Amino acid sequence: MAALFEVHRAVNLKDRYLFGLVGVIEEGMVHTGMDASLTDGEDADKFEGKVHGVEFVGNDGITEPTLTFHYRDPKKIERWESINWAGKRLRLEWPLP
Secondary structure (H helix, E strand, O other), rough: OOOEEEEEEEEHHHOOOOOEEEEEEEOOOOOOEEEEEEEOOOOOHHOOEOOOOEEEEEEEEEEEEEEEEEEOHHHHHHHHHHOOOOOOOOEEEOHHH
16 A cells, blocks of 8 residues: 655755655555655656655654655765755555565
């Protein structure tokens, strides 16, 4: 089953080589290992990734789901950071066998 995730903001955890997308799960369930892609056509070619982790972060007792993606390639992180993430939607699916 696919899931949809709306992004509120992005964070780069450089010391851990993780890129995090903070937002809300709109539909379905999100798990590590799912393939993520943008549903928006304009930036769709800039992002592809496999969910490395699902964490809950926040301040003052308010937590938000955060999807993390592992990276090593500097060109990949440049592409990801060039996206204006606020309001973008991700489609998450299990990879085909």
